[in-house]
Amino acid sequence: MSSISLYSLKQEAWCDSKSVFRNLGFVIPTLAFPCAFYLFFGVAMGDEKTSSYLLINYIIFGVMGPALFNFGVNVATDREQGLLALKQLSPMPASQYLMGKTFTALLFSTLIFILLSSFAVLFAGVSMSLLKWGQVYALALLGTLPFCMLGLVMGLSFSAKSAPALVNLIYLPISMLSGLWLPITMFPEALQWFAWILPSYHLSQLGLSILEMHQGFNLVWHLLGVALFTLPCGYLATKKYNSMK
Amino acid sequence: MTNSAVVSVKNLHHSYGNKAVLKGLDFSLQAGRVYGFLGANGAGKTTLINLLLGRLKASQGRIEVLSSTAGSAAAKAKVGAMLQIGSLPANLTVLEQLNLFASYYESPMPVSKALRLSDLNAHENTPFSKLSGGLKQRLLFAIAIIGDPQLVFLDEPSLAMDVNARQQMWQTIRQLKTQGKTVVLTTHYMEEAEALSDELFILNEGKIIAQGSPSELSHNMQLSEVSFACELNESELSTLLPEWSWQVNEGKAATRCKSPNTLLKQAFANGLSCDLLSVKPSSLEQTFISLTETAEHENKTPTNSASDKSAKEQAA
Numbered sequence: 210m211s212s213i214s215l216y217s218l219k220q221e222a223w224c225d226s227k228s229v230f231r232n233l234g235f236v237i238p239t240l241a242f243p244c245a246f247y248l249f250f251g252v253a254m255g256d257e258k259t260s261s262y263l264l265i266n267y268i269i270f271g272v273m274g275p276a277l278f279n280f281g282v283n284v285a286t287d288r289e290q291g292l293l294a295l296k297q298l299s300p301m302p303a304s305q306y307l308m309g310k311t312f313t314a315l316l317f318s319t320l321i322f323i324l325l326s327s328f329a330v331l332f333a334g335v336s337m338s339l340l341k342w343g344q345v346y347a348l349a350l351l352g353t354l355p356f357c358m359l360g361l362v363m364g365l366s367f368s369a370k371s372a373p374a375l376v377n378l379i380y381l382p383i384s385m386l387s388g389l390w391l392p393i394t395m396f397p398e399a400l401q402w403f404a405w406i407l408p409s410y411h412l413s414q415l416g417l418s419i420l421e422m423h424q425g426f427n428l429v430w431h432l433l434g435v436a437l438f439t440l441p442c443g444y445l446a447t448k449k450y451n452s453m454k
Numbered sequence: 455m456t457n458s459a460v461v462s463v464k465n466l467h468h469s470y471g472n473k474a475v476l477k478g479l480d481f482s483l484q485a486g487r488v489y490g491f492l493g494a495n496g497a498g499k500t501t502l503i504n505l506l507l508g509r510l511k512a513s514q515g516r517i518e519v520l521s522s523t524a525g526s527a528a529a530k531a532k533v534g535a536m537l538q539i540g541s542l543p544a545n546l547t548v549l550e551q552l553n554l555f556a557s558y559y560e561s562p563m564p565v566s567k568a569l570r571l572s573d574l575n576a577h578e579n580t581p582f583s584k585l586s587g588g589l590k591q592r593l594l595f596a597i598a599i600i601g602d603p604q605l606v607f608l609d610e611p612s613l614a615m616d617v618n619a620r621q622q623m624w625q626t627i628r629q630l631k632t633q634g635k636t637v638v639l640t641t642h643y644m645e646e647a648e649a650l651s652d653e654l655f656i657l658n659e660g661k662i663i664a665q666g667s668p669s670e671l672s673h674n675m676q677l678s679e680v681s682f683a684c685e686l687n688e689s690e691l692s693t694l695l696p697e698w699s700w701q702v703n704e705g706k707a708a709t710r711c712k713s714p715n716t717l718l719k720q721a722f723a724n725g726l727s728c729d730l731l732s733v734k735p736s737s738l739e740q741t742f743i744s745l746t747e748t749a750e751h752e753n754k755t756p757t758n759s760a761s762d763k764s765a766k767e768q769a770a
Contacts, residue, residue, distance in 0.1 A: 290540035
């Protein structure tokens, strides 16, 4: 792999972010969806405990969307339109393109974290130590990565036309089955075990552990759960990208 | 083959599965020249370009681009390409896209120069989605040269351009040549190939069937189109003048031949009056058509008509 110049990486990240953020038809729904859900279920309908519990879960739900879409749909589009081919002809290493897209997804995660946390503090009276806020933000950033990888595998596998529908087909059921909308303990036992293969379940448990609201499994299992999903996806995506030419 | 060859291709074969697409190509390209690759759809042009760019791996044979393996990091740094592309990011401006691509290279061309060479100065702040078809082509051209490459591949460069823009593009391509850059052009516009290329390669069914400068190609072929008024039908005329293959339509006989003098001498000797006689040199386009037609014809039913013979001499 040839070396990446910092200047070029900055260009890549800014260009990808500008390109995505100028598309208000994408930005507004992506941000509004988790905000509206949180304000309705987490702020208007619950007590402070529910508000804190759902804050974690809607942050996870919120960071999944842009990561899945910017990779799943936009990579499929770049590939089909030939932009990816043009970039592959340049000396730019593949990882730079992916880092640029990851940067955009992390920007979205930051915005989601700021928006939902503000609602939680201002309207629901949620309070926690600065350290805990820091941990929640770190979780939001970490939680972006598995979905970048999953999105990437999808973007490299499906056509630009089918990618949006397929991303939705994965996004919403995964959120539901990970217990992001309803507490996982309300599910039948078989479904609770099924959630173990979903990174969003593990992220949710990690987040809830900050507030001591998790199910109580050793956190190592949850970290392992995230890693065991992210790494194979990353491997598969790299393989697909390299064989694409 | 000299050491200064920018591209050297030896015994290149390529097949997709069982289907052979390129069947033994040998050529080398020198610095500071424009090369045109012509061929009907399916002749193997796109496959060849993709191999030269390193987007495909050759089934057999050797390709060297600027003394490196095609598609290696070293080659990529010195090669630029203009591909037929659906779209660049729709809401990034011309300037933003060029700055981004310039950042990929260690010593790129200044963005202002690329803008000037592709005549995009007036549009630098226009987002891609607002550019006309011709302007989009110019941006793709600018991206192809932004790395200040030694070798530039241009695929249908003046597609969707009006006459003025096309002239401008030709001017720029000639400018690249005077700077010592090698340009490889694939195009469907025969006029463009003729105007720009120092050397033409005509590909047919995976083989180079003719190679030379545009004037050489038409000259060596020496194909002239001869036609005159004639009351005989095709078979009568063919018995009278059996060396040529005739087409008779509504009292007008026509053929293509290498030496119109011989033909006319025999025609007069046979008592034809040849009223409304017309003799004109075959254009490059017609040369191309007759070359590829003949090659196809030969592949199917080997015959020995006069025009076939002349094309065969040429292909050899």
